[in-house]
Amino acid sequence: MTEPQAATDAVARTIDRHGRLDALINNAGSGRLGTIENETVDDVRAVMEVNFFGVVALTRAALPLLRGSTGRLITVSSVGGAIGQPFNEAYCAAKFAVEGFMESLAPVAATAGVSVTVVEPGAVTSSFVANVGRDLNQSGLANDPYAAALEAYLARAASSFGSAQSARSAGEIVAALLDGDRPPFRVQTSEAARRFVAVKLADLDGGVVQRMTATWLA
Template identity: 75%
Template sequence: MTNSPAGHTPNVVLITGTSSGIGLHAAIAAAQAGHTVVATMRNLEGTRALLDAADAAGVTLDIRRLDVTEAQSVTEVVAGIVGRYGRLDAVVNNAGSGHLGTIENETIDQVRAVMEVNFFGVVGVTRAALPHLRTSHGRLITVTSVGGVIGQPFNEAYCAAKFAVEGFMESLAPVVRSAGVSVTVVEPGAVATSFVANVGFDPTAPAAVGDPYAAGLAAYLARAGSSFASAQTAESAGSVVAALLDGDVPPFRVQTSDAARQFVGVKLADLDGSAVQRLTSGWIA
């Protein structure tokens, strides 16, 4: 990293949510680039895929348990990294969980749970890491989503959490830049990972009698299935994330594919919101 102290290698990188998908591949790519990677996950019983990938790539990872929703877990992991390596040069906030539903058909507690993982988890890791990133003039990279830019039908809670992360990071960026820390949000579009399968929704379950949203949900699921059939690979998205650890300081906002750039561009050019509403309304017609 060009904004780390000159001549110091390797860089020490903490990556959350590495049991699968983007996090797993980002960890492997970062280790291949020569970084010391602390790869974390909520449940260490899920290490097999990561270990197999590391063996295949010929790299070594420091794998630790980290539940981003547990303050003590966050504090202990960050302290443990600094205690062992003496520094922390970069954090990749990747841990998150999907969610599908609409507010009339779910509880407030379900919405809070989505916010806890996808927003407050990011805030907690960021808060714990920042003193050490200031010391190293390091990088704070957070995987959000195109759903953090464009609100999507039946993704209200998930998109709200990702919008919150983007607002938090966009506000934080100039503040910590003055202390030598760069901030980047990474916005993948559709990525072929187990993330989609873990949204906690069974598309084969019968709709409630009289559910006014059933037809729209069926249309949305059909479109989503088609979209994810041609999704970007998790490996290519993870490589984009890992590349942000090296070279010049990256821009604040980065997309992982041309499709993601095109999609986000609709919102960024849509001053009155009409273009987005026309687009997303068509998904549930």
């Protein structure tokens, strides 16, 4: 995901094997849990490389072939691409970037017959949590001014993943986007995700989101 040539090679292998490309699903990504005062700029760059620039590189490589097949470009974002979440600054920044990129690309791609969709899952039972850089049951560092807030956040996060949507269920939503009528630009994979994203889309001054996420740290 961090090597542009690998994206080009992946598309070339697909053409060698199948002769065409009808859809691209950008699904690979990784989380990062932390706050900028305790991280480095390189940590943030690494998250952006995987979650944003990897998507950009593969999309660029695939678009000429998707134009040829009037295909579909589907990118798995996150509810974190709509609502910034405490201790997920780098991850949410990358997903916000993905959504801005795709929202801007969508009308342009449509003129060439390619549909663009972003998929916004909430908590899903997958290996994602193992890749966030921190055990959800681990509290903050000693003398960390954010330790109490982080502990509260981790408790909430552990609870939300305890009732997460199954990976199969989320995957079925993504697979369904490949069939039938052209899908909408934005799709959530569960009712919980729809309710969550709806908070942001109706929150013009950001106050509702800020009050909501502040309760996660109390």
